[in-house]
Amino acid sequence: MSSKAKSGAEIIIKSLEDLGVEVIFGYPGGAVLPIYDALHNHKKIKHILVRHEQAAVHAAEGYARSTGKPGVVLVTSGPGATNAVTGLADAMLDSIPVVCLTGQVPVQLIGSDAFQESDTVGITRHCTKHNYLVRSSDDVSAIIHEAFHVATTGRPGPVVVDIPKDVQILPSENQHKGPIKHRSYLPALKGDEEAIKKAVELLATAKKPIFYTGGGVINSGPKASKLLRKLAQLIGTPVTSTLMGLGAYPSTDPLFLGMLGMHGTYEANNAMHDCDVMVCIGARFDDRITGRIDAFSPKSKKIHIDIDRSSINKIIHVDVPVVGDVAHVLEVFLKFWKKGRHKLDGEALKSWWAEINLNRDRNCLDYAKKDDVIMPQYALERLQTLTKGKDVYYTTEVGQHQMWAAQFLQFEEPNRWMTSGGLGTMGYGFPAAMGVQMAHPKALVIDVAGEASIQMNIQELSTVMQHDLPVKIFILNNEYMGMVRQWQELNHEGRYSNSYTASLPDFVKLAESYGATGLKVEDPSDLDATIIEMIETPGPVLVDCRVEKLANCFPMIPSGAAHNEMILPDENETKKFEGGAALV
Amino acid sequence: MINTPQKERHTISIIVDNEAGVLARVIGLFAGRGYNIEHLTVAPVDSAGTESRITVVTVGTPKIIEQIKAQLDRLVPIHRVGDLTEEGPSVERELALVKVSGSNEQRLEALRVAEAFRAKRVDSTGTSFVFEVTGKTEKIKAFIHLMEELGLVEVVRTGVAALKRGKDAL
Numbered sequence: 001m002s003s004k005a006k007s008g009a010e011i012i013i014k015s016l017e018d019l020g021v022e023v024i025f026g027y028p029g030g031a032v033l034p035i036y037d038a039l040h041n042h043k044k045i046k047h048i049l050v051r052h053e054q055a056a057v058h059a060a061e062g063y064a065r066s067t068g069k070p071g072v073v074l075v076t077s078g079p080g081a082t083n084a085v086t087g088l089a090d091a092m093l094d095s096i097p098v099v100c101l102t103g104q105v106p107v108q109l110i111g112s113d114a115f116q117e118s119d120t121v122g123i124t125r126h127c128t129k130h131n132y133l134v135r136s137s138d139d140v141s142a143i144i145h146e147a148f149h150v151a152t153t154g155r156p157g158p159v160v161v162d163i164p165k166d167v168q169i170l171p172s173e174n175q176h177k178g179p180i181k182h183r184s185y186l187p188a189l190k191g192d193e194e195a196i197k198k199a200v201e202l203l204a205t206a207k208k209p210i211f212y213t214g215g216g217v218i219n220s221g222p223k224a225s226k227l228l229r230k231l232a233q234l235i236g237t238p239v240t241s242t243l244m245g246l247g248a249y250p251s252t253d254p255l256f257l258g259m260l261g262m263h264g265t266y267e268a269n270n271a272m273h274d275c276d277v278m279v280c281i282g283a284r285f286d287d288r289i290t291g292r293i294d295a296f297s298p299k300s301k302k303i304h305i306d307i308d309r310s311s312i313n314k315i316i317h318v319d320v321p322v323v324g325d326v327a328h329v330l331e332v333f334l335k336f337w338k339k340g341r342h343k344l345d346g347e348a349l350k351s352w353w354a355e356i357n358l359n360r361d362r363n364c365l366d367y368a369k370k371d372d373v374i375m376p377q378y379a380l381e382r383l384q385t386l387t388k389g390k391d392v393y394y395t396t397e398v399g400q401h402q403m404w405a406a407q408f409l410q411f412e413e414p415n416r417w418m419t420s421g422g423l424g425t426m427g428y429g430f431p432a433a434m435g436v437q438m439a440h441p442k443a444l445v446i447d448v449a450g451e452a453s454i455q456m457n458i459q460e461l462s463t464v465m466q467h468d469l470p471v472k473i474f475i476l477n478n479e480y481m482g483m484v485r486q487w488q489e490l491n492h493e494g495r496y497s498n499s500y501t502a503s504l505p506d507f508v509k510l511a512e513s514y515g516a517t518g519l520k521v522e523d524p525s526d527l528d529a530t531i532i533e534m535i536e537t538p539g540p541v542l543v544d545c546r547v548e549k550l551a552n553c554f555p556m557i558p559s560g561a562a563h564n565e566m567i568l569p570d571e572n573e574t575k576k577f578e579g580g581a582a583l584v
Numbered sequence: 585m586i587n588t589p590q591k592e593r594h595t596i597s598i599i600v601d602n603e604a605g606v607l608a609r610v611i612g613l614f615a616g617r618g619y620n621i622e623h624l625t626v627a628p629v630d631s632a633g634t635e636s637r638i639t640v641v642t643v644g645t646p647k648i649i650e651q652i653k654a655q656l657d658r659l660v661p662i663h664r665v666g667d668l669t670e671e672g673p674s675v676e677r678e679l680a681l682v683k684v685s686g687s688n689e690q691r692l693e694a695l696r697v698a699e700a701f702r703a704k705r706v707d708s709t710g711t712s713f714v715f716e717v718t719g720k721t722e723k724i725k726a727f728i729h730l731m732e733e734l735g736l737v738e739v740v741r742t743g744v745a746a747l748k749r750g751k752d753a754l
Contacts, residue, residue, distance in 0.1 A: 121605060126616050130660040133604070150660055184601060184663040310654035313647060 005171035008137035009034035012101070012168070014175060015144040017044055021072050023063065023438050024048070025056040029076025030116060031103025034168035036074075048438060048467055051459040053080050055431035057087020057158075058457070061096045062435030065418045066393055068221055070152050071435060073100040078116030081162075082123065086425060088158045089127035093422025094244060095219055097156035099147050100128075106166040107135060120162045129157030130185075134164070137172040149180040154187025155308040156219055187307065191324030193332060199279070199303045199320045200336040206277035207348035208300075208355075209237045212260065212289075215244030215421070216282020216306060218414045220326035224248070225414045227330035228281065231337070236349055238356055240268035242283050244421040247411035257356065258365075261289040262557050263403040266364035266566055269555075271356050272297050273563035280304045282326045285315040286422070295562030305329045364555045364568055365407050374524050376401065376476045376547040380408035380448070383474060386531045392444045393436045395419065397429040397453030400482035400553045405448040427456025430473060434460060437469040444472070444535060451477040451544075452501055461514040464540045472534050473542040478549045479504060486552050491559070507544035516540040589645040593622070594669040595676060595746045596653065597754050598638040601661040602628050609659050610638055619652050620644060623678070623721075623743035635663070641721075641744050666754040668746050676746040680724045685712040686735025694734045701727045712737065 006014070012035055016024070023046045028036045039047055050056040053075045060071025075084050081102040091098045105114040121133045130150050134140045143161055151159040203209060211232055217224045225248045232239050232255055239249045240260040249256050258265035260272055269291075272278065278300045283289070290296045296316060304311070304318040305326060312321040322329050367377045394409055395418040396402040402419055411417050418436060420428035433447040447454075454475055464471050476482075484499040508518030517537050521530040521544070534541045554569040600606045607626055614621050623641035628634075642652060649667070656665045668674040682703070684694050691713070698705065698715050701723065707714035717727050721744060728739055748754065 122608070125605075125609060125612055155658075182660075185660045308658065310651060310658055312654070314651055314654075317647075 004173045006173075006175075007034065007038070007169055007171055008140050008163070009038040009168040011137060011141050011172060011175055012144060012163070013038045013042065013045065015141045016072065018177070019145065019148050020069075021045055024072045024074050025050055025059040025063070025435065026074030027053050027056060027076065027080060029080050029103060031077035031105060031165050032074060032080075032101075032168070034165065035101070035103070035163075047074075048434070049463065050431065051462050052457065053083035054086050054427065055434070055457050055460050055463070057084050057091065057098060057100065058425070058428050058431035059435035059438070060098045060100075061087065061091050061094070061428075062395060062418050062432030063439050064096050064098060064435070065218075065432075066415050066436040067439045068415065070097040070099055070148060073098060075100065075102055076116065077103040077105055077120065078118045080116075081120040082118055085123060085127060086423075088124055088160065090420055090423040090425045090428060091158035092127050092129065094420065095156050095215060096158065097151040098158040099144075099151050100158060100160045102160060102162045103168075104133070104162045104164040107164045108166070110164065120160065124160045127158070128160050129155075131160035131162065133162045134167050137167050137170040138174045140167060140172070141174055141176040145176045146180050146182065149182065150185060154185075188309075188323050189325045189328055191305065191322040191329040191332065195320060195322045196329060196332050197336055199305075199322055200333060200340060200342065202301055202303060202320055203235075203277055203279060204337075204340070204342040204344070207345055208274060208276040208352045209235070209279065209344065210271050210275040210277075211237050211239040211279050211281060212242075212272065212283055213239060213245045213248055213281045214242040214283025217245055217248035217326050218282075220282065220307075222414060224282070224327035224330060227327060227334060229253075231330060231334050234334075234337070235344055237279075237344075238271055238353070240264070240272065242286070242289055242421070243406055243419060245283060246406060246417045247414045250412045251410035252412065257360075259406050261286075262291070263407065263553055263555065265407075266362050266555050266568060267356055267359040269557065269563040269566055270359050274355070275300045278302045280306075280318070281330070282306065284311045287315075290316065291557045291565075292560055292562045297563070362568065364566075367551075367569055370548065371524060374522070374527055374545060374547045376404050376478070376551055377408055378524065379476060379527060379545050379547060380404050382527050383446070383448070383531055384409050386528065386535065387444065387446070390444050390535075391440070391442065392416070392446065393418070393433075393440060395429040395432040395436060395445070395447045397447070397449045397456075398424045398426045399450050399453060399484075400486065400551075401448055401450045401453075401476040403483075403553045404476070409448075426453040430454060430457050430471070431460050433471040433473075434464055434467075434469050437464075437471050438467075445470075446472045446474055449473055449475045450482060451475050451479065451504060451507070452481045458510070461511065461516055461540065461542070465515050468539070470539050470541075472540070474534065475507060475542065475544050476547050477504075477507070477544050478547050478551065480549060482551075483553070485550075489552070507542055511540075511542035516542055518542050518544065520544040520546070522546040589647065591643050591645055592649060592669070593641065593643050594649050594667055595674065595744060596640045596642060596656070597666045597668055597746065598640065598656060599663040599754060600636050600638060601663070602634050602636040603661055606636070606661050607638070609661070610640075610656065613655055613659065614640075614642070614652075617651075617655065619648065625743040625745050639744055639746055664754055666748070668748055671748060673749040674746050675749060676720055676744050677718055678721050678724050678742055678744050679716065679718045680728065680739060680741040681706070682715045682717060682728060682731055682739050683712060683737040684715070684731050684735045685737050690734045694731065697727070697730050697734070703727065
C-alpha cells in the first residue's frame with residue numbers, strides 16, 4: 001500500500017465529505033462494517049441510527065424535501081437493501097433526491113447465494129432513477145460523485161450504489177475531484193425559447209386561465225416559487241396545486257384555490273374543468289388529479305412545463321410542451337410576457353373570477369362540528385391555528401388524515417410539507433419527520449398521522465429518543481383504516497372487510513415506554529390545551545387524539561368520475577355511487 | 585363509438601454504453617411499462633467495444649411509441665434514441681438459420697426454394713440441411729412458411745438490424 005492509498009471505505013467517506021454530506025441515515029450489518037468503521041467518531045458526518053431500513057430512506061426523503069439537498073442512506077446487503085426498497089420506490093414516484101449506499105457480498109461471492117446476498121441492483125432497477133454495482137475500489141469515488149450528480153439533477157430521484165465488502169476493504173489512490181461530466185446523461189435545464197414564446201402567446205389569449213402547479217416547482221428550488229408568485233400575481237390568474245406542490249404558492253393568497261384532484265376543492269376542480277387555457281407547471285397529470293381522462297378539462301388548450309420529457313403527453317395531450325426546469329422556464333416566460341406587453345382581457349378575467357367565487361361560496365370543506373366528539377377536520381383546524389406563525393414543518397402518513405391535513409393546514413412557503421404522494425406509503429410521515437428535524441433542529445416538526453399508519457414505523461420512537469429529535473406525532477385516531485373504510489362504505493356497500501383495528505396499543509403508555517411523552521385527548525374542549533402542551537413539551541411527544549370514527553373525507557371526485565362530478569359533504573347522503581367497485 | 589388509434593410498427597435504434605446490466609435496463613423498461621418487443625438485437629458496434637447498438641421492433645399507438653422513446657431517453661447509460669420508421673427511409677435486414685430434414689423429394693424441393701430465396705446452404709448431412717437466409721422480416725417468414733411443408737426441424741432468427749439510408753448516422 002503506497003502512502004497515498006486508502007481503503008475503499010475511507011475513500012467512500014471522504015467522497016461523501018467532499019460532496020458536503022452532513023448526515024447519513026442508516027443501519028449497520030456485516031456487508032457494510034468497513035464503512036461503519038471509517039465512520040466511527042467522524043467529526044463532520046453525523047450518523048442517525050434508525051430501527052428499520054425503510055425508515056432510513058423516508059428520513060433521508062424528509063431531509064431532502066425540507067432542504068433541497070440530497071438525503072443519504074447507508075444499509076447493509078440482503079435484508080438491509082430489500083427493507084429499503086419501499087423507501088426508494090417512494091422517492092422515485094415523488095422525485096426526491098436520495099443516494100442509498102448498500103453493502104454487498106464480496107465480488108467473488110456474487111451469484112453464489114451467499115449469506116445476506118440479494119441482487120440489489122436487479123431488485124432496485126425499477127424503483128431507482130439509476131443504480132450502480134461497484135466492482136473496484138478504484139471506481140468507488142467517481143461512482144459516488146456520479147450518483148449524487150444523477151440524483152440531484154434533471155428530474156431528481158433515488159440512486160443506489162451497491163458496494164461489495166472487498167471493494168470497501170481494498171486500497172486505492174483514486175479520489176474523484178471536481179464536477180461530473182457525463183457522456184450520456186445530459187438533462188435539459190433551459191426550455192426552448194420558441195416553445196416558451198408560444199406558451200406566452202397562448203396564455204395571452206386566455207379568458208379563463210388557470211395555473212395547475214406541482215412538486216416540480218418545489219424541486220426546482222425557492223426561486224421557482226418566487227417566480228410563480230410573481231407571474232400569477234402579475235397576470236391575476238387563479239392557482240391550484242397538487243398534493244406535492246403545496247407551499248409553492250401561499251395557501252392564504254386570494255388567487256389560490258386550494259388543492260385539486262380527488263380530495264381537492266370544489267372551486268379548484270371546477271376551474272380545471274371549465275378553464276380555456278391551463279398552464280401545468282411541474283405536475284404530471286396523475287390519475288388522482290385528472291379523474292376520468294376523457295372528461296378532463298375538455299375545453300382548454302394546455303401548456304405543460306416539465307423537466308422530464310416523458311411526462312409530456314403521457315396521460316393528457318398538451319398543446320404547448322416546454323421541457324425544462326421550472327425556474328429557468330418561468331424566468332424566460334416572465335421576460336417574454338413583460339416584453340410583449342401582454343395583458344389578459346380584464347372583463348373576461350373578472351367574470352371568470354366571479355364564476356370561481358360562486359363555487360368558492362359552496363364552502364366545500366364545511367363539516368358538522370360536534371360538542372361531544374372531536375371531528376378530525378376540527379383537530380386540524382385547531383392545529384393550524386395554534387401553530388400559525390411558528391417555524392413549523394408538517395409531514396403526514398397516508399390516508400384520510402393526510403387528505404384532511406392537505407385541506408386544512410396552510411402552507412405559505414415551499415419545503416414545509418412532506419407527504420407520500422405518488423406511492424402513498426403508510427409509515428412515511430414519522431421517519432420523514434426525523435429527517436426534517438435533523439435538518440432543522442430548532443423547528444417545530446409535526447407528523448400528522450393515523451393510528452394505522454403510525455404503527456408501520458412506530459419503532460422509530462427509539463431513534464428519536466436516542467438522537468434527541470423532538471418530533472411531535474399527532475395521531476387522528478378513529479380505530480379504522482379510515483380511507484379504506486370510506487371506500488368500503490362508498491364502493492362496497494359498507495362491508496368493512498379488515499379495516500377495523502382491534503387491539504390497538506395504549507399509545508400514551510407506548511410513548512412512555514420509549515421515554516417519550518404521551519398525551520391523549522377525547523373531549524373537544526380539551527383539544528387546544530393538548531395541542532399547546534404538545535408544542536411546549538420538550539422532546540418527542542405523541543398525541544393520541546380520539547376523533548369521530550366514521551367521518552368521511554369530502555369533497556371527493558369518485559373514482560372514474562370527472563372534475564365537475566364532485567361529491568360535496570352535504571350531498572353525501574343523497575348521491576349514490578354508481579358502477580360498484582372502483583377501478584382506480 | 586370511441587375511435588381507438590391505430591397501432592403502428594416502429595423500428596427503434598438505441599446507442600448505449602456497453603456496460604453490465606444495460607440490456608436489462610432497456611428490456612426491463614419495456615416489460616415494466618407493458619410495451620411490446622417484437623424483435624431485439626444487440627451487440628457492440630465500435631472497435632473499442634464501449635458502445636452497443638440495440639435495435640428494437642415494437643408495436644403501439646403513436647402515443648405509446650412517443651412514450652417508449654421518451655422513457656428510453658431517460659435511462660442514464662443511453663446516448664441516443666432514434667426512430668428509423670419515423671426518420672425517413674431505412675434498410676432492415678434479418679438473418680435466419682433454418683434446419684430441414686425430409687424425404688428425398690422434399691430435399692430437392694427445399695434446395696429449389698432455397699435458391700429462389702438466395703438462401704445459403706451452410707450445413708448438409710445425408711438427412712438434413714441448414715440454410716442461411718437474409719432479408720426483410722416478410723421474406724424470412726415466407727421462407728420458413730414454405731419450409732414447414734418440407735421437413736422443417738428448427739429455426740433461429742437474429743431479429744431485425746436496421747440503419748437509416750443515406751450518409752447520416754443516428
